[in-house]
Amino acid sequence: MNSEKLNQWVVDTFEKNGQIGNELDNVSSDDRESINFLLNYLVSAGFVKSEKIGTRINYVVQDLDKIKEFLGLNKKTEIISSLQDSTVINLPLSMHEKLISLKKNYSDLNIIELKDVFKKLLNSASDEVLIASPFIEIDGIAYILDELIDSASRGVSFKILTRDVLVKKSYNNTHTKKIKAVLKLYELFDQYQSNPNAFMEIRDFGEEVSDSHLNKLHYEGIHQKLMIVDKKYAYVGSGEIRSPSFLSNGESGYLTTGRQAEFWYDFFDIFWSNSKPVSKDFSFTL
């Protein structure tokens, strides 16, 4: 299930049964993991209570309206609206009510949440999407899955720049998550793309620089987080395509347009033209 379907499943099940417990036995283990993640968030927000029954946990709904509001099931129309220079943030779920007061006190600044920026950007794309995401994860892709699929179906091309895919750095778990994300992106694009001239290419910029004796000197890599659409709009900030960036971390950045977007396009290209392609079957060589 994609993230929208998962959210709907949680709301529907709470509406029908008032709780989620044994109901999880009927979903796939991947979906179960995502649903548990979401349920635990709802518990910490106080919208759901967890009860231990033997070794199992039962999730009992406390405030279904707040859950619907939080999951933004009615926000679709807002998300398709036009793009302008905006201030981009994410607040951890436990601070969700602060978001409302920030938006009210700074209504002149176009405060917008990170996940909505990515959705808006993808929805507005007609030609190409450039993404720089050093620590991309499949859990993050789930949040923008529909928008990725829609843009691939419309014939949009993708250049995705990450790091440490071809050469594994220290963090094992992160590396596995990144490979899953890369493979999923290629798979989705192949499945949904309609335009034979459109393409998805994923590249790796992250490498040890050595001296003439092949001694390792230092590591160079991308750390910038960018999403640039049609050379017209650019997101720049601390958050990227990972679920913590959308849910549990504080993040800050900007959505920019015009000349600024052109600059970030050229900045991206410097790294892109110095990076190594990640082929679709790269994982067999690891």
Next chain:
Amino acid sequence: MNSEKLNQWVVDTFEKNGQIGNELDNVSSDDRESINFLLNYLVSAGFVKSEKIGTRINYVVQDLDKIKEFLGLNKKTEIISSLQDSTVINLPLSMHEKLISLKKNYSDLNIIELKDVFKKLLNSASDEVLIASPFIEIDGIAYILDELIDSASRGVSFKILTRDVLVKKSYNNTHTKKIKAVLKLYELFDQYQSNPNAFMEIRDFGEEVSDSHLNKLHYEGIHQKLMIVDKKYAYVGSGEIRSPSFLSNGESGYLTTGRQAEFWYDFFDIFWSNSKPVSKDFSFTL
């Protein structure tokens, strides 16, 4: 030695001896590490050649003018100049020449390097500096040491927000580096501050959220990178106070003023008022 003195030592030694080898025996092991780091960069940039003599490495100068230019030993006056809305980047050293063409092609956008933004911000502070830096490191502090000391001597207060200091997360090495950084900041402030009403406070926002049965649910933490000065100027972006952000990573962000800076001040405060103080002797309790 602070970073400026280290740079000067390297230039002076190259000027005198044309190389750096045995000369390193007379510097402290901390300084030696920083100097080696710098020398290796200069090798990869082609300004210095490394030769192996037995088990030792000798660094032979190739282009002293380029080294002086890169180390920016004559840039002091530029750094003190005034602050305005700017586009902030860092490029890895191997792409240094691209910086010049980007600045030329986008001279209308005030392109500025990350380390210069931090220096300018600290130099302009008269009242208080707020810093959000989730992965702060002592190597990064070295780059802005003089400016930190100067602002502390002028009576500026500091609120520094980081994460995972009080509770160690998975990355051992990172944790040690962060503790060193926190202790060094407190030590520097105590040593140089002149105003009895000024203060430095370091806090930690990063915690596991648990349910009513004390089951761990998820992790919430800061991930935003911010430096806000006198509620008038704010840096927002992907880079923070770590040497990779200043030297070997690609980074992007913005320096903003006015209403935007006020917003980021309030955004910072939401996290600050929910964070835990890190006392000066916290490391004894670890």
